[in-house]
Structure formats: C-alpha cells, structure tokens
Amino acid sequence: MTDTAQFQRAFQTSVAEVRQRFIDRAAQQVQDLDDLMDRIETRPDDRAALEAATHLVHKIAGVATTLGFEHMGELANRAESMLIACAQPSGEATRAQALAAVETLTEELDRL
C-alpha cells in the first residue's frame, strides 16, 4: 500500500470515529437549535439567540461534509447564510426564510 493510501485509510478511520460522535451529539444540537429558533421567533431582537444559532449551524457546516454528510453540509451552509443575512440591518433574508432553513437542517439532523 502506498504512503498516500495508508494516510487516507488512517484518516478515514479517524473520520469514522468522529462521525459517531457527531451522530451522538446531533440530538442535543437539534434541541438547542429548536430552543434558539423559538426565542428568535418570539423575540426578533434577541441578538444573542441569533448569534448562538448562527454559531451552532456554523459548527455543523464545518465538519458535516468531511464526515460524509454532504447534503447536511449544504443545508447547514444555507442556514448559516440565511441567519447571517437575517442579522444584517438591511434584512436581506426574512426571519421566516432563516427559520425555514434551520428547520430543514434540524429535520436532516433528526434522521441521523
């Protein structure tokens, strides 16, 4: 086996271990996102909730694709973009769009 093949094999072993931990924490992330989006829906000016939701979605986007969850990575990227746009003064994305994007992401997380 070549060095590159050995490297990739070892990395994939790590990926498999990390993937399981990602799955294990998915339920908590879904709960956290649901709570945060409830806060944002109730109080649109809750910047702390918006920031926390954006950060949580960002973390999912950062590893999902590497762990083999490409579609989830795309959903997380989209949700993050919506949340960031929602936070801008110009309000390029409505809260409803951001909420919908996050809901789609949590549905995908729930399937894990």
Next chain:
Amino acid sequence: MKILAVDDDDLALELLSSALRGAGYSDVTTATSGNEALDIVATTEKPFDAFLLDIRMPGIDGIELCEMLREMPRYASVPIVMITAMQERHFIDRAFAAGAMDYINKPFDPIELGVRIGIAERLSSQAHQVEESATEVALLKSRTGFGAEFKAEEPITIGDVARVISMTAMENYLLRLTYWMAIKSKSVVFSISGFRAIHAQCDPAEMYDILSDAAGAITDGLKYTNHLVTYVGDGQFVAVVNGPGSVLDAEILRSIQYEMDQSQPVLASGKSCPITLEMGEVYSPGLWSAPNRLNLLLCPQLTENRSTANAAGHRAAA
C-alpha cells in the same frame, strides 16, 4: 514542526489533528478558544512553528488571534494558516491583511492540507533566511555600522506595515479568490525610480527603511480602498484592490508621492536620497484572463508604461 491548531469545535480539531498526523506532523497542540491559545503561547517552553486557526470562534476570533500573534516578534513571520468554512471575500481579505499566509476552506482535503502545510513550512524557512539578512542588518548597524546585503531583486517581506504581505501570502490570497472575486479586482505596480542605483549606495538597513517608508506611503494612499500590497523586489510593489472606491488614478499617485516627500531619506553618508514613485497601468482581469488569478500579481509587472506624480499631473492638466 510544532503546530498549534485552534478551533472551538472539538470534532473539527480531531479531524485536523488526524490529518496532520497522517501528513507527518505529530507535534500538534490544540486549543478551543483564542484565549486558551494565547495562554498556551505565553507558557510554552518551545515556540510554535506554525498555527492553524479557525476564524469563527466566540470571544477572540481567528483573525484577531492572527493579528495578536503577528505582533509578537517571535511569530512575526511563522506560517499562520486559516482553516475555516467562511468563504466570503471580506473574511479572506481580512485574514490576509491580518497576516495569514494561507487560507484553507472546510471541508478540507487531508492530502491537500499536508501539502499546503509542507509548502508553508518550506517557504517560511526560505523567507526567514532572507528576512534575517534585512533585520539582523538593522541590529548590526545600530551596533557596528556594518551589515550583510540583500540583493536588489530579492522580494523581502516588509513586516512592519499594515496590509503589506509577503509574496507567498499574496499568491495564496489570489488563488483563494473565486472567478467573480477576481473579475472585481484590479492591480497596479508602484516602482521606486532608479531603484538599482539607490540600492547600490545604501546599506541594507537604509534600504529596508526606504522600502518600508514606500510601502507605508502606498498603503496610506490606498486607505480608502480595500487593498493588499506586496513587495516583489527591484523596488516594485504590487497593490491589489477591490470594492467600491477602488480607483487607481493620478490622484492616488500624487497622494502617495506627497506622503513620501514628507520624509525623504538622508543616508548615513550625509547624502540625501529623494525617492520618486512611478505607477504602472492598472490591470483589470477580463472574462477570459480572470481564471488565472495570479495575473493580478504578474501582469502589472510586465507593463512598460509608468508615470510619476509630476508627469501624471501634467497629463491630467493637458
């Protein structure tokens, strides 16, 4: 190579550590926040040789952390690589302006990561040898009046001017731009007239000061634009600008020359050394040339037409 990887996501850190181990980098320390990273840096016995930083972290973000590390003399030129899911242009611009040497998007390819870290390690080692000749000279001169030389054509790093980055960093920055980011960018070269003659009569510390002052004047002239500048050797600086207000015209050159004229150097020999800057033609990538991002660095250097502030003023008045 001793590496510090900083990311607030423990899963991301584990993937990163695994990829680095596979690439042969086993001496990896991790931190989950900017504050923790600073504590580790302050207390480590053996300094770090490279940093991998996520951008989006609570508290001190990766770009702020990069700026703080660059202010530490020990880490002024070690490789700092941002590894992040943030792909928007302003993050890329801010990261390189803060002193990042490279920028890797998540999800990362582990093989590519290993290659890029290896390149950063090698280039940093080479660049450090050239920079040592510039900075050691400054120290030596203050004590003995003597120093080593760096060649006129050598693209040394001007490390003490904001938004002036190494050529390596500029190349990596340009390669990170998307096609549309490249289309919206422009570049131009600023040259020191008669540079070789000036270089021949200066000692290296004086030469470095002149280059640093020129870099400072250029970035001051461009302060209303989103810009990055690099020194490419032979008294030439390439500036890459983008965004609204990124006008590169005779007025900019006059502003830069005015700034230079405020502190024209006097050499140790007592001889004055007035510095005149020339500006080349502005390069804007076309639809077909934009795929080669490095044209933004290379094309302005190839243009023969240069103008000085005086000549540009006469043409504008005519």
